[in-house]
Amino acid sequence: MTLQSAQNQGAGRPSDSSKALYGGTQSRRITVHDITAAKERGEKWPMLTAYDAMTASVFDEAGIPVILVGDSMGNCHLGYDTTVPVTMDEMTLLSAAVVRGTRRALVVGDLPFGSYQEGPVQALRNATRLVKEAGVGAVKLEGGERSLEQTRLIVESGIPVVSHLGLTPQSVNTMGYRVQGRGDEAAHRLLRDAKAAQDAGAFAVVLELVPAEVAAEVTRSLHIPTIGIGAGAETDAQVLVWTDMAGLTGGKVPRFTKQYADLRRSLGDAARSFAEDVAGGAFPAEEHTFH
Numbered sequence: 270m271t272l273q274s275a276q277n278q279g280a281g282r283p284s285d286s287s288k289a290l291y292g293g294t295q296s297r298r299i300t301v302h303d304i305t306a307a308k309e310r311g312e313k314w315p316m317l318t319a320y321d322a323m324t325a326s327v328f329d330e331a332g333i334p335v336i337l338v339g340d341s342m343g344n345c346h347l348g349y350d351t352t353v354p355v356t357m358d359e360m361t362l363l364s365a366a367v368v369r370g371t372r373r374a375l376v377v378g379d380l381p382f383g384s385y386q387e388g389p390v391q392a393l394r395n396a397t398r399l400v401k402e403a404g405v406g407a408v409k410l411e412g413g414e415r416s417l418e419q420t421r422l423i424v425e426s427g428i429p430v431v432s433h434l435g436l437t438p439q440s441v442n443t444m445g446y447r448v449q450g451r452g453d454e455a456a457h458r459l460l461r462d463a464k465a466a467q468d469a470g471a472f473a474v475v476l477e478l479v480p481a482e483v484a485a486e487v488t489r490s491l492h493i494p495t496i497g498i499g500a501g502a503e504t505d506a507q508v509l510v511w512t513d514m515a516g517l518t519g520g521k522v523p524r525f526t527k528q529y530a531d532l533r534r535s536l537g538d539a540a541r542s543f544a545e546d547v548a549g550g551a552f553p554a555e556e557h558t559f560h
């Protein structure tokens with residue numbers, strides 16, 4: 270229990286559950302202000318990726334309050350090996366689909382590799398494109414201090430920003446896929462990055478693949494929410510790649526994933542049943558046939 274929720278309970282002042290991000294009753298679209306208020310209430314909340322309207326509508330109807338159009342679409346949806354090749358055209362197309370599939374969720378779009386590293390002006394141009402052409406409510410970019418000017422200009426221009434720290438997969442070619450923030454110096458650097466992002470105006474930070482103790486320290490030190498992935502149980506929110514948690518991803522998934530369904534097996538079973546029915550003449554039957 271967080272200090273905040275303990276105080277709420279201790280004061281006999283139950284938090285207003287109608288406002289909850291998950292399980293709340295409001296039907297309007299969730300805003301950045303709702304996210305900020307959730308940290309003040311000590312509410313923990315879930316976030317999932319989505320890359321198409323149909324999947325996004327399932328999560329929206331399930332009450333997932335924040336949906337990330339991750340550049341993980343690169344490996345999960347588009348068949349690349351990493352997120353590095355993902356383009357602004359791809360991000361814009363799939364982000365627009367996710368926005369169309371949702372009514373309530375706040376949709377966050379990743380700025381892909383190469384779309385903001387040149388500087389703040391490039392970053393603002395591409396963030397603006399995701400807002401205007403796809404309709405996202407916020408953008409996410411990787412890096413704390415190294416993306417500070419970008420974060421500041423995008424936020425000043427009226428677009429909410431999520432900062433992504435720890436393992437930043439767009440830098441796979443320099444950092445690999447290793448736990449970040451181990452050891453005192455790396456932990457301090459992570460905390461500095463998180464505070465820099467907060468000071469630059471980010472409304473949340475993703476902490477990917479960092480020791481739970483470090484993520485907990487960052488979570489206590491910030492007034493904006495932390496969103497963990499492989500960062501332990503103390504972050505304000507948890508995000509997972511949807512194909513990992515649903516058991517659809519082919520091959521190896523990160524150890525931090527929990528698998529809540531077995532879609533790869535059930536979809537494969539469906540495809541094999543269909544194939545057998547066609548081969549054996551059982552499909553189409555009379556009820557599928559017009560005369």
Ligand SMILES: Nc1nc(=O)c2c([nH]1)NC[C@@H]1CN(c3ccc(C(=O)N[C@@H](CCC(=O)O)C(=O)O)cc3)CN21
Binds near residue numbers: 446525
């Ligand atoms: N399907 C999928 N799931 C993800 O979580 C994900 C993506 N794709 N693509 C973008 C990034 C890349 N991510 C990754 C990629 C690899 C590891 C990985 O190999 N982790 C090791 C631990 C490494 C260590 O111990 O230092 C593992 O075994 O989980 C983790 C996160 C997270 N993101």
Ligand SMILES: CC(C)C(=O)C(=O)O
Binds near residue numbers: 475477498
């Ligand atoms: C793993 C999450 C945080 C992400 O950035 C993505 O899916 O692209």
Ligand SMILES: [Mg+2]
Binds near residue numbers: 339341352379
């Ligand atoms: Mg990403």
